[in-house]
Amino acid sequence: MLESLITSKTRLRLLVKFFVNDRNQSHLRGLADEFGESTNAIRKELNNLTQAGILLKHSEKNKISYQANTQHPFYINIRDIIRKYLGLDMLLEQILERMGEVGQVVLVGDISKGIDSGKIDVVVTGENLNKDYINSLTKRIEEMIERKVVFMLKNDRYESNGLVLFDTKIGA
Secondary structure, three states: OHHHHOOOHHHHHHHHHHHOOOOOEEEHHHHHHHHOOOHHHHHHHHHHHHHOOOEEEEEEOOEEEEEEOOOOOOHHHHHHHHHHHHOHHHHHHHHHHHOOEEEEEEEEOHHHHOOOOOEEEEEEEEEOOOHHHHHHHHHHHHHHHOOEEEEEEEOOOOOOOOEEEEEOOOOO
16 A cells, blocks of 8 residues: 555665664665665665655765654654554554563564565563464464564563564553
């Protein structure tokens, strides 16, 4: 559906890259390699998004890197649209509904880096998690968001890198 509003596939991929996780940062050549596209097509979209103030441009020696402008008035709106596009809102809602005492829901792997590979790796931590529910949920959520979902359940807090969607300790 978002593809009908944002007709440039490169622009959509850039928005996913930078707005799924505001810590994501990249440079032109890295994006070209990651997307398998020419630097010219990516440069054009990066310039458009930078001129609109949606992305920030940082010079480091002779490399220019880009990242989401979290101070932009539409930052939260764009982030929420991208997360809805990826199905992350439905994923979180379904997990919290009947999983038990969930402590954290953390995205890891490609999606946490802003790469929409079609697979979402999710770490769910907490006590007395409903494993039967997660097994039945997997197929249903995959059909809803049209992506493969892999759940990893842990009792202890997850302290590694990832995109935190829910955390009872920090109130997110």
